[in-house]
Amino acid sequence: MSKQLTLQEAVSSVANGSRLALGGNVLHRAPMAFVRELTRQKKKDLKLVKTAGAHDIDLLCAVDAVSVVDAGFVSYETVYGLPPHYRNSVQTGKVKANEHACYTVISALRGASTNVPFMPVNGLKYGDLIDKNDYFLVVEDPFTKEPVTLVRSIFPDVAIIHVHACDEEGNAIIEGPKYEDILMSRAAERVIITTEQILPSHAMKQYKDRIDIPGFLVSNIVKAPNGAKPTACYKKYDVDEKALRSFLKFKTQDEIYQWVDQYSNSDHSGKRRTFA
Amino acid sequence: MSTDYRISDLMTCVIANLLKDRETVFHGVSSQLPMVAMHLAKNMHAPNLVHLNIPGGVNPSSIKQSSFSSAGADLVDKSESYFPLDEIFDLSMRGKLDVAFLGGIQFDINGNVNASVIGDYNKPKVRLPGGAGSAVLIPTAKKAIIWRTKHDKRTFVKEVDFKTTRGNLWKIVTPLCVFVYKNGQLQLDSIHPHTTIEEVQENTAFPLIYDHITYTELPTKAQLQKLKIIDPYDYRSVEF
Numbered sequence: 001m002s003k004q005l006t007l008q009e010a011v012s013s014v015a016n017g018s019r020l021a022l023g024g025n026v027l028h029r030a031p032m033a034f035v036r037e038l039t040r041q042k043k044k045d046l047k048l049v050k051t052a053g054a055h056d057i058d059l060l061c062a063v064d065a066v067s068v069v070d071a072g073f074v075s076y077e078t079v080y081g082l083p084p085h086y087r088n089s090v091q092t093g094k095v096k097a098n099e100h101a102c103y104t105v106i107s108a109l110r111g112a113s114t115n116v117p118f119m120p121v122n123g124l125k126y127g128d129l130i131d132k133n134d135y136f137l138v139v140e141d142p143f144t145k146e147p148v149t150l151v152r153s154i155f156p157d158v159a160i161i162h163v164h165a166c167d168e169e170g171n172a173i174i175e176g177p178k179y180e181d182i183l184m185s186r187a188a189e190r191v192i193i194t195t196e197q198i199l200p201s202h203a204m205k206q207y208k209d210r211i212d213i214p215g216f217l218v219s220n221i222v223k224a225p226n227g228a229k230p231t232a233c234y235k236k237y238d239v240d241e242k243a244l245r246s247f248l249k250f251k252t253q254d255e256i257y258q259w260v261d262q263y264s265n266s267d268h269s270g271k272r273r274t275f276a
Numbered sequence: 277m278s279t280d281y282r283i284s285d286l287m288t289c290v291i292a293n294l295l296k297d298r299e300t301v302f303h304g305v306s307s308q309l310p311m312v313a314m315h316l317a318k319n320m321h322a323p324n325l326v327h328l329n330i331p332g333g334v335n336p337s338s339i340k341q342s343s344f345s346s347a348g349a350d351l352v353d354k355s356e357s358y359f360p361l362d363e364i365f366d367l368s369m370r371g372k373l374d375v376a377f378l379g380g381i382q383f384d385i386n387g388n389v390n391a392s393v394i395g396d397y398n399k400p401k402v403r404l405p406g407g408a409g410s411a412v413l414i415p416t417a418k419k420a421i422i423w424r425t426k427h428d429k430r431t432f433v434k435e436v437d438f439k440t441t442r443g444n445l446w447k448i449v450t451p452l453c454v455f456v457y458k459n460g461q462l463q464l465d466s467i468h469p470h471t472t473i474e475e476v477q478e479n480t481a482f483p484l485i486y487d488h489i490t491y492t493e494l495p496t497k498a499q500l501q502k503l504k505i506i507d508p509y510d511y512r513s514v515e516f
Contacts, residue, residue, distance in 0.1 A: 025330060026305050026347055051361070052305055052330075052347075052408060075405035077345045078306040078514050082405065090403040097403060099392055099440075101411035103365040122369040123412030127388075127439040132397045176349035177331035178360060234349035241344065 003170055003221050006271040010192050010222045011037040014158055017067075019047040021109070021188050022056050023161035024231065025179040027077055027239050030056040031162040033227035033267040034194050036260045039063045049109070049156055051102040051180050055231060055244065058083035062256050066095050070154060072102030080244055099129060104136070104151045106180060111153025112187035118150040125149065159188035161213070162228045164236070166195045167204035170218025171211045176234030178212060185213045194224040196236055223270030229263075281495045283451045284309065284513040285503060286468060287423060289495035290449050291377075292316040294421060295325055299374035302328040302364050302417070304408050305347040308511040309423055310377035315339055315506045316499060328373075332360030342511060365409065368416045376417035378410045380424065382436040385482040387445050387457045389414065389422070390436035397438055407440040415443030425515040427452045429481040452476050454492060461485055466492040 005013070011034060014020070024030040035056045038046070045067045048057055052073040060066045062085035074086050074097075089095035100108070107119040118137075130136045135152040161181045166172035172193050174181060185191045191213065198221065204211070226233075230240030230247075250256050281289075291313035295301060299322070303310045311329070318325045318335075327335050330347040333355030341350035352358065367373050381404050382390035391410055395401030414420040420443065424431060427450035447465065448455040453476050456465035464486040467476050477484050495503075503512070 027345055028331070028348055071406065073305065073406045073408035075306070077347075078308065079344050087403045091400055093399060096398075097406075099406045101407060101441075102361070102409045103369075103412040106362045106365065121412065123365075123416040125415045126443060127411060127441045128397065129392070129407075129411050129440060177333075177352050179331070180362065183362065232345075232348065234353075239344055 002168065003218065004168065004198070005220050005222055007033060007037050007194070007222050007224060007267055010034070010220050011041050013220070014038070014043065016043055017045040017047070018157040019049060019155070021049045021156035021159040021184040022053060023159065023179065023181040023184060024228065025177070026052050026054045027231045028177070028179070029162050029228045029233050030054070030231040031160040031194050031227065032056060032229060032231055033224040033263070034160050034192070034222070035059055036263050036267055038065060039257070039260050049105065049154055051105045054083060055247070058085045059256070061085040061089040061095055063253055064094060068096045068098060070098040070100055070105060072100045072105055076244070080248060084248065098133060098135065101129065105154070106183065108151050108154035109180065109183050109187040111151070112155045113183060116153060118152050120148050121151050124151070154187070156184065156188040158190045158192055159184040160192050160194070161185060162194045162224070162233070163196070163213070164233070165197050165199050166193050166221055167199050167201045167215065168221070169201065169215030170213070170221050171204050171215040172213040172218065173207060173210050174212045182212050185217055190219040191217050192220045192222065193218050194222045194227045196225050196227065196233065198223050224267065225270060226266055281500060282513070284516050285495050285500060286492070287449055287451065288313045288316060288503065288512045289499045290454060290492055291421065291423060292320070292499070293493065294447060295322050295375065297322040298324045298326070300326045300328060300367070300372065301375040301377070302373060302413070303346060303377040304330055305345070306379070307346040307377055308342065308514050310421070311339055311342065311346045312503070312507045312512040316502060319502055319506055320499065328359060328364050330361045332358045334359050339506070339511070340508065343509065365412060368413055371416065371418070373413070373417045375419050375421060376409070376413040377421050377423065378408070378414060380407070380410065380422055380440070382431060382433050383422070383448060383462065384433055384436045385462050386460065387442050387462055388436045388439045389441050389445070390438045391440045392438045394437050411441040414441045414445055417444055419446035420444050421446055422448045424448065424450050428479050432480040432482065434481050452479060466490040468492045469494060
């Protein structure tokens with residue numbers, strides 16, 4: 001059975017309440033086509049995991065699709081300022097912000113990837129993050145009797161990763177920085193790849209040394225050219241400054257849904273199962 | 277010495293002067309000013325400084341394409357090798373990261389850093405972006421340097437609303453002065469030549485600690501000329 005789905009089918013397969021690990025970093029290679037489809041299908045109660053998020057988390061918060069965010073940092077880059085919808089959702093109590101130290105997200109995903117309940121974290125030694133959050137705990141190292149901080153493992157239900165190319169099996173290549181995407185693909189119960197292009201398997205064999213995510217880990221693939229826009233995708237397109245600036249001006253959900261609709265043709269263009 | 281400089285130039289040069297040859301130095305997202313400072317140091321007195329960043333590009337030869345981001349693929353494109361964020365954190369945990377550049381919104385005299393919330397953590401008045409790597413890097417990097425382009429009583433407070441972290445904080449560079457963290461206290465290291473001790477105190481909510489007033493070194497002509505070459509689009513000023 002083919003792993004390829006339309007974007008609509010792939011998003012339908014994600015249940016409300018799922019814990020989603022989102023690939024990319026801040027304004028780079030976020031799986032935006034998938035995120036926009038989550039908003040079109042009015043998904044609810046999503047639990048988001050990412051070291052450093054921006055537009056993806058902000059957009060999902062803007063339409064009340066989120067209940068929890070586990071992240072070390074949520075903000076646009078300096079020139080675009082702070083994420084208004086994420087902040088508002090946290091400040092009004094709609095979203096629970098589980099602040100991490102980026103590294104503790106990595107440690108929590110490493111825990112999931114090796115299926116242990118927690119990971120020791122060397123650097124997290126001081127401060128209120130330890131006291132205020134139930135996913136951090138200081139215990140006595142049973143060997144040395146010294147204090148050691150633990151972070152509870154985070155087991156994502158689905159990792160959503162946007163890549164440059166994959167084949168029909170999901171063997172996927174990310175060009176340029178990988179951020180936490182490879183780790184996410186090992187930590188999540190399911191992996192959904194959205195891809196700029198799908199190569200035939202015989203063509204992908206020529207690049208097998210460069211495959212970052214082997215196909216057997218991948219449940220589904222979605223052809224989504226321009227699927228990271230308006231964030232950047234290395235060698236394909238840069239950040240869409242105009243789009244981000246107009247998004248950041250929106251106040252109402254109507255404006256936001258209309259804006260998402262402007263991407264519909266582009267987001268849904270990969271539905272045919274053709275090679276390109 | 278030169279008088280033809282802006283505060284962003286001065287801060288960049290001050291930070292560059294804090295860096296030594298062969299040090300491993302990391303900056304994160306939204307960190308254009310320290311990124312430029314690292315390149316200035318590398319192009320002047322610290323040619324073997326090791327530039328580490330989130331996307332993982334070790335020693336990118338140019339930073340001219342980092343227009344909106346200090347965490348973009350351009351840093352990998354122009355790099356010598358690949359060493360991404362998770363490995364940089366591991367490096368710091370092993371005690372082998374010399375310098376980390378970090379931000380923050382509030383700081384107090386005891387060296388506490390707040391990058392998390394204003395108000396209550398669970399029902400915040402203002403949700404801030406979060407400390408990113410601060411809570412593990414400030415305790416483990418040998419020297420943590422903070423830069424902040426605002427210096428007022430809401431930034432340098434009596435007591436932070438929330439202690440995101442503390443630890444091996446070394447210096448805080450602001451538009452008015454440089455603080456040094458010594459003997460568990462934030463002390464005045466130097467004030468910039470364009471200000472006065474009174475102005476710094478008026479904008480700081482805790483009493484300044486100092487033996488005598490030292491003035492920050494001005495940017496040199498050579499530094500300012502080099503800045504024009506390595507940062508022609510003035511990314512060092514995006515926060516101003």
